[in-house]
Amino acid sequence: MRQIAIIGSGPAGYYTAEAAQKLFGADVAIDIIDRLPVPYGLIRFGVAPDHQSIKAVSRRYEKVALSDNVRFVGNVSVGEHVSIEELLGLYDAVVLATGAPHDRTLDIDGADLPGVFGSAAFVGWYNGHPDFAGIDPVLDGTDVVVVGNGNVALDVARILAKTLDELGESDIVRHAYDALETAATERVTLLGRRGPHQIAMTPKELGELGRLERACPRVDPADLPEEEADALLEPGMRKSVTLLREFAAIPESHRADKCIEIDFDFFASPVRIVGDGKVEGVVVERTELDADMRSRGTGETYTIPASMVVTCIGYQTPPIDGVPYEHGRGRFANEDGRIMPHLxxxxxxKRGPTGTIGTNRPDGYAVVDLIAEDIGEGQGRKGRVGLDALLEARGVDVVSFRDWQKIEQAEIGNAREGSPREKFVVIEDMIAARGA
Ligand SMILES: Cc1cc2nc3c(=O)[nH]c(=O)nc-3n(C[C@H](O)[C@H](O)[C@H](O)COP(=O)(O)OP(=O)(O)OC[C@H]3O[C@@H](n4cnc5c(N)ncnc54)[C@H](O)[C@@H]3O)c2cc1C
Structure with missing residues (x-):
């Protein structure tokens, strides 16, 4: 019997388990280990709470989770409760699917002022990640600056701009829902170092900004390239740029009844965050593009008022003892998914923080092909029996998939009207709910 441990229960972890089941049939035992008592990684804690149809992909993972040869081993942190070396001694193959949960830091003066948050923290706050539920973002000011021109920046702007009514069917957690009720936000400025042709925003997410009840996007027509240049863009990108053109053409009369403005500030690079004991503004340098479409500063600066700054500039994988790491790219050092024998x-x-949920599927299938080549029929390792003994000896309180299903039922039962669930945001509360 082949013994495989997958560390991380997000999309990459579950696609890997699905692929292993398909290839090895009943002749494999798969343990999916997660540091949290609840599965699915960024499906639960990253994907926006008002995008429930995207979160529905977890039903596919549930099918995998419920099959006889797959186990969820929740509340077990690799590197803390059990080491990589120990897992390599127990399993034929160990697959790291730990994601990239740490924010890349904005390396400018003032980035450590109170009121500056990374997107992992801010998104984690409104999605109820236990690590970030207590961050207490600054919502009593009028001006929020969001650094970044990708879909995560759009998610953050949209959640700040929506009315409670618009968030009604979402699973945004109670503390965020309540805090947004009294938020004073009037302007969300999205800073992008480059221009409209260099955004990493998809049409669906961008289009939503044009249909909000109380908020309206603003694009300066002067930032848009000549329209003929759009013909060279790939179709999705062309749609996104067309939306920016539509935003630039919104008449002032349409803005009159909107109380929140979402301002696209292109060719704008933050150089300093200023404030006396807390963030009060962002000093921005105007940029231009060089021949290789890279941004370069022009020397012209201006200051944008800011009561809160959210940086959406990417993520990195935290290193784990004993695993080679590529610091520049913030991910494990690997060759097509192979790190070292059996790992x-x-x-x-593996790839760094790029791609959608679906991009992780081919990764999972490809790594299982490598595992099949490398481990043959398996080497009679102890696998899960050995892991259970080790965790029991260490007093680790393991949460199973059946336990998670009880937690999920409790969350569904606690939901406010119209919402699919009210998530527990404290690990102890999750664990307590399994006993109910
Ligand atoms: C804010 C945000 C919004 C997004 N929205 C969308 C969207 O709308 N549509 C879309 O297609 N994609 C979206 N994505 C991208 C998508 O979420 C990712 O492609 C996907 O989640 C990456 O999967 P993963 O399995 O590699 O990592 P993750 O989903 O991060 O899963 C990693 C898992 O590993 C666990 N883990 C980490 N360290 C350890 C450890 N030491 N021991 C045990 N377990 C550990 C974590 O708890 C987690 O469960 C979004 C991403 C973000 C950040």
Whole structure:
């Protein structure tokens, strides 16, 4: 019997388990280990709470989770409760699917002022990640600056701009829902170092900004390239730029009844965050593009008022003892998913933080092909029996998939009207709910 441990229960972890089941049939035992008592990684804690249809992909993972040869081993942190070396001694293959949960830091003066948050923290706050539920973002000011021109920046702007009514069917957690009720936000400025042709925003997410009840996007027509140049863009990107052109053409009369402005500030690079004991503004340098479409500063600066700054500039994988790491790219050092004999990686831990949920699927299938080549029929390792003994000896309180299903039922039962669930945001509360 082949014994495989997958570390991380996000999309990459579950696609890997699905692929292993398909290839090895009943002749494999798969343990999916997660540091949290709840599965699915960024499906639960990253994907926006008002995008429930995207979160529905977890039903596919549930099918995998419920099959006889797959186990969820929740509340077990690799590197803390059990080491990589120990896992390599127990399993034929260990696959790191740990994602990239740490924010890349904005390396400018003032980035450590109170009121500056990374997107992992801010998104984690409104999605109820236990690590970030207590961050207490600054919502009593009028001006929020969001650094970045990708879909995560759009998610953050949209959640700040929506009315409670618009968030009604979302699973935004109670503390965020309540805090947004009294938020004083009037302007969300999205800073992008480059221009409209260099955004990493998809049409669906961008289009939503044009249909909000109380908020309206603003694009300066002067920032848009000549329209003929759009013909060279790939179709999705062309749609996104067309939306920016539509935003630039919104008449002032349409803005009159909107109380929140979402301002696209292109060719704008933050150089300093200023404030007396807390963030009060962002000093921005105007940029231009060089021949290789890279941004370069022009020397012209201006200051944008800011009561809160959210940086959406990417993520990195935290290193784990004993695993080679590529510091520049913030991911495990690997060759097509192979790290060292018997140790592999997939998803964001392998590629860095790029791609959608679906991008992780081919990763999972490809790594299982490598495992099949490398381990043959398996080497009679102890696998899960050995892991259970080790965790029991260490007094680790393991949460199973059945336990998670009880937690999920409790969350559904606690939901406010119209919402699919009210998530527990404290680990002890999750664990307590399994006993109910
Ligand atoms: C804010 C945000 C919004 C997004 N929205 C969308 C969207 O709308 N549509 C879309 O297609 N994609 C979206 N994505 C991208 C998508 O979420 C990722 O492609 C995907 O989640 C990456 O999968 P993963 O399995 O590599 O990592 P993750 O989903 O991060 O899963 C990693 C798992 O590993 C666990 N883990 C980490 N360290 C350890 C450890 N030491 N021991 C045990 N377990 C550990 C974590 O708890 C987690 O469960 C979004 C991403 C973000 C950040």
């Amino acid at each position: 592999y990686c997939v998803g964001w831990a």
